[in-house]
Amino acid sequence: MRYMLLIYGPEMAPAAGAPMPDLGPWNAYTQWMIDTGIYKAGDQLAPLTAATTVRVQDGRRLTTDGPFAETKEVLGGYYIVDCPNLDMALEAAARCPGAAYGSIEVRPIVDM
DSSP states (O other): OEEEEEEEEOOOOOOTTOOOOOOHHHHHHHHHHHHHTOEEEEEEOOOGGGOEEEEEETTEEEEEESOSSOOSSEEEEEEEEEOSSHHHHHHHHHHOGGGGTSEEEEEEOOOO
16 A cells, blocks of 8 residues: 655755755665665655645635645655555654654555
8 A cells, every 4th residue: 555654844944054964864764665665756845935825715716825824843745655554654654764853644545
């Protein structure tokens, strides 16, 4: 079954001149998923400042800069995994480096 691992944490806005964060743990995590055969896709998302929210009200499209909800944790990225069961998906979520400072939502993907 396919699952989406939604990675939530604090907004990580890069400061001007700040060194790049250590991507080693993320690269190792992704490689672990590839090696176990569960990795299907994954990407980091651009900062909230790049987001636009779209709604349709009374037949008119309304757009708002940024996300709609004010929250302390933001969706920073995701992985799509194909696991034999929920226990394996939960194991993958627990190994995610983002779980150390945020939360990982595990959501089954509905096959249409």
